[in-house]
Amino acid sequence: MSRIFSTILITTIGFFLLFLHSPMQVSAQARNINSINVQLNVVQCNYDLMCDAGEVFDSCPSDCEAVATSSTSTPSIIPEAPIQSAPIGGTSRGSEEQIRQSLNMAKDFYAYNFFGNVLLLWTPPRLNEYPLVPSFLQPNPFVRILRSTTGFPTGPLDEGIVVYEGRGTTFFDTDVENGIRYFYSLFVKDPSTGKYSWGSYASVFVSKIMKQNTDTSTSSSNISISSQDKTFNTIDQNGFGVDTSFFDLNLRNSTSSLRSTQTGTMIITPTSTMQYKFLYQSTPLSKWSLLMTFVYQNVLEYLLLILTIFILSFVFVRYVL
């Protein structure tokens, strides 16, 4: 009986072990994951040579600088060149002046904001005014430059102020006010016909920014920065300009060195004078630097002075007396 029981027990255990060891079907949900980063760089410049809203010189110089130094190639604000017909019967100004020809325009006509004034530059055409004179000896042609604050003067007799007449290639217009955009038109006069060329155009925004320094130092050193005028030469058609400035500081008897007085970039409004603050970074000097500074300022300076006097005296005695 026990043998039968043992046989049954061993068989049962054997089957149980086989059951445990036999593989089973598995039907679980399989899953796999992958991730990526989608990256995009956005810049504030559409490179259309127009200083659009949102574009500033600092991030978009190709657009904003082009407009700031507008010249004959400025496409969007140059008026269509109208042909002014000669008045019937003439006028006191002379009808021949009012008929313009398409030849001999001045090239590269630029207007720059120059410390609150306007510097005009142009390249005149080469006219053979005197037939017997070689080309390179020909004088510059006569030009007339008109100025307006409302738009480009469209003709040599158009409304606007005649700011220059002559044979030069530059003109410094000082009769301008801060915070105003000026429009200049340049016309070349052909001496043989008395006619004027089509216009060359340039505009500029005049700004003169007064800096008022503010000392914000973390050290006890004496920082003294003189106020100075600052002119922004790059101002776009919206009247915004960006510029940077650097200042050199002289530090004497200081326990600190001042670094980087760069103001960074600044956007200004068209309106004239404004103030802004300078921030200075103060970095303590090492003992060695302080020692060298002391030696230089209190010893070496005088030694150099004595040496200079000695050399001069030697030269005087040796070669003069």
Add this chain to the structure above:
Amino acid sequence: MCATVYLSTMYASYAQVMQSSNYSINFDSINSGGVISSSTNYGTEDTLGELSTGDSSSTNYSISAGYQQNDTYFIAISVAPNLTLSSISGIGANQASGTASWNVSTNDPVGYSLYIRSTSSPSLKATTTNSSFADYVPTGASPDYAFTVGAASSTFGFSPEGNDIVSRYKDNGSACNTGSGNNTNTCYDGLSTTDRLISSVVAANYPIGATTTVRFVAGVGSSKIQDAANYQATVIVTAIAP
């Protein structure tokens, strides 16, 4: 005996099978017995007396030896590189687009489903500022056939392409969620932090698998000034063999 060898999560291959020009034996086994049993709702195949069965593994491989072991299903998804869209201006109407592709393969006869989501809302955000692109919102319940962006807005959307895309992203040439077309650069939807089904098929496709390509588009409206910055969206795709 049959062995299933896993070569990583991406690729897998069965053990060697025998075949002739007319017949093939996918799985063979030397054992002492076995039987196929079934009831109304269930069926089972058991095998008795096999030798050298069980699981073994090394650093790079694992094996599940045993005749019935083959019924363990797997799903693999390829790894896509990060996608860098071309730089655009934040001023004026501008768009940037790019594609990323995933290949999904499974031996599961019930097929797979592929989902997509982002890890943030909105998805495309500047890495250093608070600026962002809004997630694309179709004008109706179905995806937009063409990617559009309002004049005063900026948005970020996606469009899936592939043979297994779900009906939501199929089109009839002018509208989505209708027809059976799979035109490129059509049927735009927005990402969210919730999984959205983009591809599905009810069949095993191992070893070739199926590729789903997702086109991502970021657009700036004509009057919108989008802050200059580097923007980034983290996108997660999940393949599930149900």
